[in-house]
Amino acid sequence: DTSSKLVFYINGKKIEDSNIDPEWTLLHYLRTKLRLCGTKLGCGEGGCGACTVMVSKFDRSTNTEIHFPVNACLAPVCSMHGLAVTTVEGIGSTKQKLHPVQERIAKAHGSQCGFCTPGMVMSMYTLLRQYPKPSMKELEEAFQGNLCRCTGYRPIIEGFKTFTEEWEVIHATSQIRTNGSSNGVCGMGDKCCKLQNGNGNVIPDKEPSDRLFEANHFTPRHPSQEPIFPPELKLS
Ligand code: FES
Ligand code: FES
Numbered sequence: 001d002t003s004s005k006l007v008f009y010i011n012g013k014k015i016e017d018s019n020i021d022p023e024w025t026l027l028h029y030l031r032t033k034l035r036l037c038g039t040k041l042g043c044g045e046g047g048c049g050a051c052t053v054m055v056s057k058f059d060r061s062t063n064t065e066i067h068f069p070v071n072a073c074l075a076p077v078c079s080m081h082g083l084a085v086t087t088v089e090g091i092g093s094t095k096q097k098l099h100p101v102q103e104r105i106a107k108a109h110g111s112q113c114g115f116c117t118p119g120m121v122m123s124m125y126t127l128l129r130q131y132p133k134p135s136m137k138e139l140e141e142a143f144q145g146n147l148c149r150c151t152g153y154r155p156i157i158e159g160f161k162t163f164t165e166e167w168e169v170i171h172a173t174s175q176i177r178t179n180g181s182s183n184g185v186c187g188m189g190d191k192c193c194k195l196q197n198g199n200g201n202v203i204p205d206k207e208p209s210d211r212l213f214e215a216n217h218f219t220p221r222h223p224s225q226e227p228i229f230p231p232e233l234k235l236s
Helices: 026-033 100-107 117-130 136-142 154-161 165-179
Strands: 004-008 011-016 052-059 064-071 083-087
Touching: 011 165, 052 117, 064 117, 064 165, 100 117, 117 136
Parallel strands: 004 083
Antiparallel strands: 004 011, 052 064, 052 083
16 A cells, blocks of 8 residues: 655655654654654754754746755655655765765854754755855854854855855956966956945955964865756656
8 A cells, every 4th residue: 555655854864654643743763763863852842953854845837956955854754755855964974975065064163062063964965956056144043043043144144255256356356366466367456346235345355364264175066066967757
């Protein structure tokens, strides 16, 4: 009897389960039945974001994959039927290779006790699957549901800012400052138009000692290397 069978994907693996309690949340299923304990139970009521996972579905009307962040503590596991779930274990690990999102939050000192970190990582990861080059506004909005008791947020946001389109401008200005006119990038020095903000003021540079991290040491992200959407879900 397939009508009572829950079928969905977790980290690319197909799950078929006929023995489901309809009261179980996705978080309970992940942590208790699958022993995927990277997704954390914080408040259990949708307020902290520690349980954030990415849920993906295929939209037949537009022929596109849609990704969105979900609080696994609120979502009934049965609501995942026909969908694909990605948890923090599905994107990278210290045993194999960290995903650039995981690497950047670590190198930017955005993880202290670490309890909020998987949720932070999955909110950022989902945003990048939605918008490969998000704006700062989109970044800030994506983190409205994630709380951290330790870091004061600055290192988390600074680290993740390196994925935004604004960062490319900042990065370009520091390249100009580093290279100056010696390699012919620009002979205008601080008057270079790329070093001005919208008000005509020079974008201030930070002393190396003020920087939380050296972004040059980050592994670049290649969208083409993300796990593929389960092809079967495009057919059924
Ligand atoms: Fe806090 Fe889910 S555990 S939002
Ligand atoms: Fe401790 Fe965020 S690092 S709650």
